[in-house]
Amino acid sequence: MSEATHAPAAVLFYEPGARWRTVTYGPALCAMILAIEVVRGGAVHWFGLVFCAVLLGGFVWLQVVAGKRHISVELTEEALREGAEVTSLRDIREVLPEDDEESWDYEDWQSARALGELSGVPRRRKGIGLKLKDGKLVQAWARDHVMLRAALTAALERRDGTGAEDEKEAS
Known part of the structure; x- marks a missing residue:
């Protein structure tokens, strides 16, 4: 066995x-x-x-x-699940900056496809722009988008090893 x-x-x-x-x-x-x-x-x-x-x-x-x-969301060290769609963290290049609330212009990612099988970002959720390794833009989303953004950014930094380098430079 x-x-x-x-x-x-x-x-x-x-x-x-x-x-x-x-x-x-x-x-x-x-x-x-x-x-x-x-x-x-x-x-x-x-x-x-x-x-x-x-x-x-x-x-x-x-x-x-x-x-x-x-409309459930789950982030692990390996993948981001938005509804029934699972995206590997290896396929995500970067988390794009938040949109400027005072700007009149939309960011390109705001019109991108939302992850999951729904046609857009669900109600009472806010989108987070992601750039994939193949160059496509998509939107992750969550009700607590600030926490998802922080957790996703930290997971990508750990995957790329940039978090450890930042900690060494700070000390």
Whole structure:
């Protein structure tokens, strides 16, 4: 038997895309309404409230599954995963500077293809310009784009060995 097993790579940055707890919000609200109706007395709308709880829970469950699949972000020492698309860090040449909020001009990377299988940067996320080794520009994205940019820059510096040289020069 072979002893060559790969240990999972350390996660440097992670955003889940959606959280399972949101599935419980609709059914919890229906349960509270049901409890109020029982305590208050009179007609209790069992069927309607149970039906609404199942319907709300089902729709939100679909949204959470889609969110976890399509808008989650994970950065390891080897790869950046944006939704279902995985990009090797070896394919990334550099992280481009942030866009100037006060400038009237767009950076070239702002109109580049967003990583992942979505047509653009998802809502409530901000793009980060990346230049690939083949010269193409793409956008990585995250809700906490500042942390992703810092983690991605540090991972690329470690890969290229520039972080160690900077530390030697500083001391």
